[in-house]
Amino acid sequence: MTGTLKIGGMPLRFHGGIAALIILLVFNALFTPNFLQLQTLFVNISQVATIAIVAMGMTLVIATGGIDLSVGAVMALAGALAPLIFLSDFGVANPALGVALAIAIPVVVAGLCGVFNGWMVAVVGVQPIIATLILFISGRGIAQVLTNGNLQTFSNPAFSTLGTGKILGLPFQGWLALVIAIVLSLVIARSTFGRYLLAIGGNEKAAYLSGGPVKRVKIAAYVICAMLAGLAGLIVVAINSASDAARNGNLMELDAIAAAVVGGALLQGGRAPIFGAVLGAVIIQLVKYTLLANGVEDEVALIAKAAIIILAVWLQQFRRRA
């Protein structure tokens, strides 16, 4: 019964995340050199935004009881497409339109990847892990085929705004993530789509027998997830002013799943804590940053992340029973 215990209107599990966040912040304030500087904040915001954007999409998919392993590959694919478009003859001749298309087309292509995933899961009836495993590998392969495996570097200030621009002194992608979070939480809370999404994850049979459009909603969840992943892929490319299909979004599926789970999403579905996913992304990023800033190698950070994922999923079971 403790699962329903609430403090200040928030479920207890949310406070677990907040507590972890506060501990991380205090630790860093005390031990990490230069932590309390604006520059550190900017670095972290720009890093956390991509994780958060993908994690929010992942949260929607997890809410239906599914999983999307292909987000990293979709990021790579979208990221590879963008420079191809604005560096093409057409893109050079029409810079404004070129940049617009370089954002729109990759996101649409990412959406098509989502259609594929959703179709495999909802219509063909393949388990989500296997269905999304296909694009997990071949999505990145397609990206590498498109670019011939080359690193594409470019200088395009308009496009780079996605990753390096600032609004009111804060990174553009931070604002973008915030807007997406607000929109998605409103969608979850106020729309029939959101209601059905949670109902499907909570009890798919009941949702179906109550007339819920189960297949459509599931496909939509995968499409949104893939489009957000595509957007995140563009941001990564914009930050680096270079597109590397081999590295863009590599292991992002793990970060996103971890952030969603840390944020309170249940793997069996029925819950879509959007701001929880953002919080989870912040925690994951802070753990990474804390380890790096204190001289722990990148590689060890991977192991720490693995441990966090196992711990978060393990702790979830007790929530479920409660």
Place this chain on the structure above:
Amino acid sequence: MTSLVSMVGIEKSFAGVPALSKANLEVAPGEIHALIGQNGAGKSTMIKVLTGVYRRDAGTVTFAGAESQVSSPREAQEAGIATIYQELNLVPLRSVTENIVMGYEPKKFGIFVNWREANARARKILARFGIDIDVTEPLGSYSTAIQQLVAIARAVSLDAKLVIMDEPTSSLDTSEVEVLFGVVRELKNQGVSVLYVSHFLDELFRICDRVTTMRDGKNVSTRVVSETTKLELIADMLGRDKDEIAAEGMTELGGAHAERGDVLVEAAAIATGPRLSHFDLKLHRGEIVGLGGLLGSGRTEAARALFGVDGVKSGQIHFGDTGQPSGPGEAIGQKIAFLTEDRKAEGIVPDMSVRENLTMALLPKLSRRGQIDFARERALVERFIKSLGIKTAHMDQPIRELSGGNQQKVLLGRWLATEPNILILDEPTRGVDVGAKREIQAVIRDTVEKGVGVLLISSEFEELVEGADRIVVMHEGRSVSELQNPGITENALVNALAGDDRGAQP
């Protein structure tokens, strides 16, 4: 004669809700002992305590003269208790032989399975029951009856002293039942005891020696089969003797006489699969048509066909001008509502609130351009909480925190909110306490008064007898006869359901 099994004062509760309280059971060696009771009476829990699936809270279990402490199915098996579950617990993808010897394979050099020997053993055991099949074929390629017999063969091959059969005949046809009975008698001849759980009372009279009836988590009677009657057993099961009937009175379903209106639905000889092969129905406005039948007779399948869940393969359905809906979404659009039997698996979304659960079928009507109109939603839920008397702290309380009866009222509200013309109710009062039961019945009666046509599926005889204007009796996927009220008595219904010869066609 000392008992083979002796369970005394068994207590078991789940999350504080008692499933068994002071339940007893005695099975003699070489006896075929029946265990009967309504759904939720505690039969399954009793069996699972005996076989170590559940740990008992209190009480003692003695098996073959020694106190039994089995805590897993494997230990039970090794002690000599074999169970054949209702849903067959075999592996259909694997061969017949494997399913019989799995875990106890004959070995060469102590490691390698000797398949030749294993196949021979499987054949020999099956031959004892007069079955000659290719034991190397996957189990799933055989009929349910054969699968059932393979399960029994497995039990026998493990030298079981007690074989527990949970509803073994529910999916068998007449000739298959005969084979099964032969096997059961053969077991008895070999000195094996059989604990036989069944809803089919006729069967008990054919093969069982004694029968223990359970109700509300305890045993209420143990009778020698040759000295009792079917009605006596039914009275035990329902817990109703004459005095009680007089005191408690009837359900809230009866007594009204709404005018019978236009025909709402007409189904002629529809079939959806092996479990619904021939179903006729005519339902008018303002009437309750009951669907009577034993477990597995195709009642739920008939409801699913009307609601468009299972596609009709032959026969015709007409809802006025339209045909069978393509699925629940369209069915709701055609003003059909379907309260499903399994509240947990098909009804509630446990983590969602009372409000969200109640409006789930109405969502398309409650929203504009995909946006839910919360003011209307709250007003509507408020109204239903009041009119149905749903006991909840507030409408945003998660539905899983409500009692079974209140959950059921929310689900009933979910369907009433769609303002249906046809309301299909599958066991609407199952697992609901007496008070809520009467309230739900009253709501159903009210709804009919307003001109809705209700199709009522119920295992509770009094609901059908008192509530239904007509009762369509189903048997093995077919509608076989129709009883007309007034004039239906529990006796008449019992006779129509149970007295019917197995496999008899109209």
Place this chain on the structure above:
Amino acid sequence: MLDQTAFDLRKYLRRNSASFTVWVALLALITFGLLRYDNFGGAYNISSFLNYNAMFIAIALGMCFVIMTGGIDLSVGSVAAFTSVVAAYLSPYGLEVAIPGAVAAGVGFGAINAFCIIVLNIPPFIATLATMLGAKGGALVISGAQTISVDWGSNFTKLGMGQAFGLPWAIYIVIALTLALWVVLEKTTIGRTVLAIGGSEDASTLMGLKVNRAKAFAYMLSGGCAGLAGLFLASGFGAGQPLEGIGWELSAIASVVVGGTLLTGGMGSIPATVAGALLLGLVFNVLNFENGQGTISFSAYWQMVIRGGFLFLVILLQARVIARHQKGFGA
């Protein structure tokens, strides 16, 4: 196969139709290659093809057991990368030390997977995804993110480069492993339990089978096979490679399902899995020859796309088979 006393070819073929297809496809592709390319059947091509694919076959064999329990092991690629580094470090002591060392390291990761899945009750894909991350990190840590050159002085490189009777050593090990696992699956209790779990875990428990033991065995076997693959990798390429192994899990899964093993578990075949791995490898071999002839120009990056496409097709076919089974065995 189970009953030699009454062998019926028609029955055998019907029961193994899925695996049968993969053998036919394999033979067809080999014939195609032999007819079209001059050097296809040459000793060099055969030997290098088998040598290169030995590691993929090993991984597919372990994956086959895991999938037959109804689970999945996404960690195999990273574990192989990790053990290739371990093997490289152990190479000065010779194969006597390197083989057990690398395999034990793989089994260790398998044990971690088994612990998370069985004891902590974490879904297999999450557990093995985390191990994938952990093994990758571990490989980078112990190698300092460098490829680790093996000791050429010891007998270590014989494993991946040496030959006996015209075929690479590695392939003999893989053949022995295949035969051993075939026997384990068909002839031992634990093998049958693995299949039963995939068929229905609940039923297996109620039948009193040792479900947890069999599951632990499957994951540790998969880890061990990945360890072996890492060993082949280090010994065949002369270096422990912490960054290798990306996408190997997909290859393995594809090989297993192409071989007719149901993704939902409960049915599967060891030899057909090997055939599946060979078929997948052969597709790339043929593409290489086509590239060589200049008729097409496929970059190496097509590999991943083709693997994914292959898996997609097989899953589509299987989805129908599974649907049919579920209908036939309904309730």
